[in-house]
Amino acid sequence: MGEWSQLPKELLNLISQRLESSLYLLRFRSVCSSWRSSTSSTPNLHNHHHLPFNFPIFSNDPTTPNQNHNSTFSLSKRTLFLITPPQQNQQQPLLPWLIKIGHDPSGKNQLWHPLSRFPIKSSILPSPSSLPELLDIYHLPVVELGEEFVLNIRGPPSFSSLYMEKVVFSWTGSNIQSFVLLTIHVSGKLALFRSGDEGWSIIPDMPTPYDDVCVFKGRLFAVDGTGRTVRVGLDLGVEIVAEPVFGGDKKFLVQCEGELLLVDKYLSSGYVGSLDMLGEGGGDDGDEIFELGCERAMKFGLYRLEEEERRWVELESLNGRVLFLGDDCAFCVPATDLCVAKGDCVVFRDDTFNIDVLESGMGVFHLGDDRISLLSRQPDYFNLFWPPPDWVTLH
Amino acid sequence: MAEKASPSSNSISLKTVDGKIFKVSPAIANQMLTIQPLIKDSDSSTIISLPDVAAFHLTKIIEYLEGKPAAAPSAVDAFEAQFVKDLSPEELKGLLIAVGYLKVNGLVDLMANTVAKLIENKSVEYVRKFFGVVNDFTPAEEAKCRQEHAWAFDGVDED
Numbered sequence: 001m002g003e004w005s006q007l008p009k010e011l012l013n014l015i016s017q018r019l020e021s022s023l024y025l026l027r028f029r030s031v032c033s034s035w036r037s038s039t040s041s042t043p044n045l046h047n048h049h050h051l052p053f054n055f056p057i058f059s060n061d062p063t064t065p066n067q068n069h070n071s072t073f074s075l076s077k078r079t080l081f082l083i084t085p086p087q088q089n090q091q092q093p094l095l096p097w098l099i100k101i102g103h104d105p106s107g108k109n110q111l112w113h114p115l116s117r118f119p120i121k122s123s124i125l126p127s128p129s130s131l132p133e134l135l136d137i138y139h140l141p142v143v144e145l146g147e148e149f150v151l152n153i154r155g156p157p158s159f160s161s162l163y164m165e166k167v168v169f170s171w172t173g174s175n176i177q178s179f180v181l182l183t184i185h186v187s188g189k190l191a192l193f194r195s196g197d198e199g200w201s202i203i204p205d206m207p208t209p210y211d212d213v214c215v216f217k218g219r220l221f222a223v224d225g226t227g228r229t230v231r232v233g234l235d236l237g238v239e240i241v242a243e244p245v246f247g248g249d250k251k252f253l254v255q256c257e258g259e260l261l262l263v264d265k266y267l268s269s270g271y272v273g274s275l276d277m278l279g280e281g282g283g284d285d286g287d288e289i290f291e292l293g294c295e296r297a298m299k300f301g302l303y304r305l306e307e308e309e310r311r312w313v314e315l316e317s318l319n320g321r322v323l324f325l326g327d328d329c330a331f332c333v334p335a336t337d338l339c340v341a342k343g344d345c346v347v348f349r350d351d352t353f354n355i356d357v358l359e360s361g362m363g364v365f366h367l368g369d370d371r372i373s374l375l376s377r378q379p380d381y382f383n384l385f386w387p388p389p390d391w392v393t394l395h
Numbered sequence: 396m397a398e399k400a401s402p403s404s405n406s407i408s409l410k411t412v413d414g415k416i417f418k419v420s421p422a423i424a425n426q427m428l429t430i431q432p433l434i435k436d437s438d439s440s441t442i443i444s445l446p447d448v449a450a451f452h453l454t455k456i457i458e459y460l461e462g463k464p465a466a467a468p469s470a471v472d473a474f475e476a477q478f479v480k481d482l483s484p485e486e487l488k489g490l491l492i493a494v495g496y497l498k499v500n501g502l503v504d505l506m507a508n509t510v511a512k513l514i515e516n517k518s519v520e521y522v523r524k525f526f527g528v529v530n531d532f533t534p535a536e537e538a539k540c541r542q543e544h545a546w547a548f549d550g551v552d553e554d
Contacts, residue, residue: 004528014495014503024511026543027517030540030544031522031530032531136544138540143516
């Protein structure tokens with residue numbers, strides 16, 4: 001061997017184009033000088049500036065979605081990483097670390113709660129020195145699990161600075177400048193913005209309000225509250241790809257190993273404290289006054305898209321994978337990559353007021369026995385999140 | 396596309412760098428874009444030499460072109476996954492060079508994808524070791540690579 005460095009440049013370039021993230025491209029360029037020179041541009045881990053920004057904002061009225069406000073949207077991207085230990089020590093296996101990294105609306109690089117929209121705050125740190133100021137991943141194997149996009153509203157302070165619906169972004173075609181954004185308008189309809197458009201287009205089709213949007217194999221999909229799933233075309237056309245499943249209360253679309261999954265969340269009106277009561281046979285009613293109004297997950301249903309039959313097929317297992325269900329991004333990871341025993345579970349986060357405690361409102365749903373346990377009662381899952389393992393900063 | 400003829404009457408002879416001759420149908424040969432222009436002018440006595448392709452690689456390429464299902468994308472995915480499953484790094488490299496040289500329909504993409512998948516998630520050191528690539532950066536270049544890999548954080552919100 002040894003001639004991998006002598007591969008024709010166009011082949012090296014072709015390989016580099018197949019890498020799915022700028023991190024992987026960065027790695028590719030660091031292997032040797034011929035690999036480095038086969039790629040034209042320096043990818044930027046903080047590729048904030050490569051993303052388009054300044055979109056028109058849309059109003060709550062679907063008939064005039066593009067009223068002229070003095071504000072615009074900017075787009076920022078956050079990426080979910082599984083950072084794995086440099087070397088495994090047989091006696092005491094080191095565990096990987098799950099973290100979301102990206103920009104805040106002002107462009108500052110931040111660590112984020114993996115499953116929420118909130119940055120990690122210093123108040124949850126065990127000590128001020130335990131947060132890495134510089135994360136050097138040169139020697140660390142890193143898996144990119146997923147990415148999420150956030151629209152930030154720039155403009156008069158009377159606006160909330162964050163648009164709270166999930167947004168998906170996709171480059172379209174070979175033209176580096178062409179892209180599309182898809183989100184759910186406050187009316188429950190789909191809102192789409194294509195590069196070059198003057199404003200957002202609201203798609204009229206809506207038997208039931210939409211719940212979630214996703215990019216799967218470069219195509220745009222959306223699901224409504226019944227599970228009815230459509231593929232959204234760049235021409236604003238929608239094509240039904242799966243009939244409703246009804247079932248639970250909120251539907252999510254998740255890409256998992258080349259398949260599109262539907263997660264159906266069954267909710268019960270409850271209280272933030274309610275999740276903590278699980279397994280304890282009761283609760284403390286005294287908390288209700290402060291925590292009324294939050295809904296918590298009771299169970300989850302999982303389905304796989306059978307595209308040719310235009311239907312969702314219920315799943316009884318995730319083949320040893322763990323599904324993470326975040327506010328803006330959901331992703332699947334094999335249990336073996338996470339060093340957890342079993343997999344076949346959904347790690348989720350309920351809406352909670354207590355946003356500064358990372359594990360607040362977080363639970364694990366076990367597929368086999370339809371059981372929910374608190375994240376904090378599942379040390380193998382709990383330890384994936386926070387604080388970062390020692391080896392992240394020690395090497 | 397040429398009219399349907401019995402494969403034996405106008406099959407194309409391809410000679411690999413290690414001296415083996417393969418007879419393939421025009422339908423197969425035509426999917427190797429590099430040799431397409433040569434096929435038109437060839438008759439049954441013509442032998443096309445392939446300088447960058449060994450018999451092992453041509454066997455694999457023909458296996459791919461003959462075996463690839465025309466039907467559902469899921470069947471193609473399964474076939475392609477099986478096709479690359481047991482290739483060693485050395486075989487991958489040879490096949491990549493061969494399909495790159497021949498410009499084989501679909502297979503160039505598959506090979507590039509396969510290599511990309513092997514690289515993803517791996518540390519730089521692992522990739523060098525796996526592919527037997529020597530780090531030939533100067534200390535200054537090396538430092539630049541490392542710098543590109545570092546995330547700097549502006550600290551955390553103080554609440």
